[in-house]
Amino acid sequence: MHPLPICAIRCQNVGLSRGSTSVFMGVNFELHPANILIIQGENGSGKTSLLRVIGGFSQSFSGMIQHCFDTKNWINGSPTGNIGWLGHANAIKDELTVFENLKFWLPKAVPKEKIDLVMEKVQIKTLRHQRSYSLSAGERRRLALARLLLGRHPLWILDEPSANLDIEGRKLIEQLLAEHTARRGSAIIASHDRLRPDAPTSYIKLHTGHRA
C-alpha cells in the first residue's frame, strides 16, 4: 500500500451567490491528511455548489481557498490535478464496456493490471465486458467508484457517493474511505446517509439559502 502525496486544504469564509440569492456563505474548515469532512444539509442547501467551488470549477466565489503539500506553504486555489472527483454524474460512456471505460481513465504511469484490481474491489469484475448502457444504476455507481480508485489522488471529493447503492455498497464506501485515509488521503463528502467512516471526521451543516 503506497502512501499518497500529502495534501491539506482550507476554506476561509467561503460564500457563493447567484444574482441576489446567496447559495451558501461563511464556510470555514481546514482538512488535513487522513481526515474526512462530511457536508450535510437539506436539498437545495448548496452542498453540490460548495463541492464544485472546493473542486476548483467555479471562480466566482467569495472568501479564500488554499491548499498545501507540505503543511507549511499555503498556495491559493484548489489543488486541481490532485482531486479524485465523484459527482452526481458518473462519467461513463454507454457505448464502451466496463473495462474500456476504466482503461480510458487509467493514468499513464499506472499498469493495466490495476483495472482488474479495482473492478474486483468494487465487485463488478463479472461485468468486465458488458456494455455500460446495460448496467443498473447501482452498478454504474460502482463503476464510478472504480474510476476513482484508479487515480492516486490525495483528496477525494464525493457528492452523494452512496446514491443508488445497496447496504453492501454503503459498507463498501466506508471500507474504501478507511483504506484511503490509512494511506494519508483525505475526503470531502456531501451525504444524506449516515456514513460512519473509520477516520477522524468533522461535519459542516449548510442551511437553505438566505435572500440578500
Add this chain to the structure above:
Amino acid sequence: MIGDFTDILCRDLLAARRSGGHWAHGAVFFVMFIMLVAFALGPQQSDRALIASALVWLAACLASQLSLAHLFAPDLRDGTLDCWVSDGRSVVSFVLGKCTAHWILVFIPILLLAPFGALMLGAPIADLLALVLSLVIGGPALILLGGLASALCANLRGGGMLIVLISGPLLAPPLIFGVGAAEAGLEAMALLKILGAISLAAAVFGSFISALALKTHLE
C-alpha cells in the same frame, strides 16, 4: 498533452463504431444535397459546371456541421469533463481530440465523395484536384470553427439554433476562400495559402477559446 489527445480520439472513434452508423449522417446529407441540387438545376451542363465547386463546398460545409451540436454537450452532461479537469488533464487536448475524431468520422467520407459529387454536377475532371485539395486544407477550419460554436452552446438545452447563428458568420471566410481556391485551380496558390492560414488560426484560437468556454460551463 499528446496522451490526452489520443485518449479522447481513440475513445470517440470506438464509441462511434458502436453507435450504429450515427457518424454517417454527414456523408448521407452530402450525397442528398448534391443529388437534389443536380435535379433542381436541370440538364444544362454548361451552367452547372461553373458553380459545381461552390455547390460541393457548400454541401461539405453544411454536412460537416450536422452533428456538431452534440460534439461537447454529452461529455459536459455525463460528468466526463468534470473528471477530466479535476484529473488535471488538458482541455485544449480534449477539444482537439474531439474535433479530430469528428473530422475523421464526418469529413473524410465527404472528402472521398466530393469528386463524385462534383462530377455529378458536371465539373470537368481537370478541376477535381483543386477542389479536393481546397477541401483538405479548408476542412479543419470548418470543423474547428463549428466546434467553437458547439463549445460555446454546450450547456444550453436545445442550443442547436444558437449554434447555427454563431457558426454561420464564422464559416463564411473558409467558405469564401475555399470556393475561390477550388475555382481558381492549382495556379492560385495564394488562395490555398490563405485557406491554410485560416485552418491553422482556427486550430490555435478555436481550440483555446473552446477550452475556455467549456471550463466556464463547469462552474
